[in-house]
Amino acid sequence: MSEKQKNENARRKGREAARRGQPMESNPMSATSSRYYWQLAYLEEMEKQKNILERSDYARTKF
Secondary structure, three states: OOHHHHHHHHHHHHHHHHHHOOOHHHOOOOOHHHHHHHHHHHHHHHHHHHHHHHHHHHHHHHO
């Protein structure tokens, strides 16, 4: 498997873990670059979920 494929796989797993609400400390990736991409995708997904929640809260209070 190429380095690019490994990193994409790590990103996918990170997004899935964030959606499941899995704690970031449970990162299963051991290779440095894969670990980095896992964490990056995890944090991006958590930020996206937070923004969605904030927008829905804003909409409820505004209208």
